[in-house]
Amino acid sequence: MTQLLDRAIAIARQLPPEAQDEIARELLLFAGEDVGPVPLTAEEEAWLAPSLAQAARGEFASDEEVAALLAKHGAKHGA
Numbered sequence: 001m002t003q004l005l006d007r008a009i010a011i012a013r014q015l016p017p018e019a020q021d022e023i024a025r026e027l028l029l030f031a032g033e034d035v036g037p038v039p040l041t042a043e044e045e046a047w048l049a050p051s052l053a054q055a056a057r058g059e060f061a062s063d064e065e066v067a068a069l070l071a072k073h074g075a076k077h078g079a
Contacts, residue, residue: 025038
């Protein structure tokens with residue numbers, strides 16, 4: 001192991017577990033390892049729940065609504 005990597009790992013050990021896991025995932029991805037999906041926090045799951053419920057009910061934006069939103073921000077539908 002290089003001195004730089006050894007130093008980086010020593011510093012990472014002092015970080016909170018969530019930050020350590022994020023660094024570990026990035027390092028594994030860089031090394032070509034499949035780390036699978038990133039688990040959501042409870043806060044992220046709560047934020048996402050209403051959208052998942054809408055999708056389960058089949059409530060999606062129409063093509064016209066999507067096109068209008070994209071046009072408002074200078075993008076083209078289907079681009």
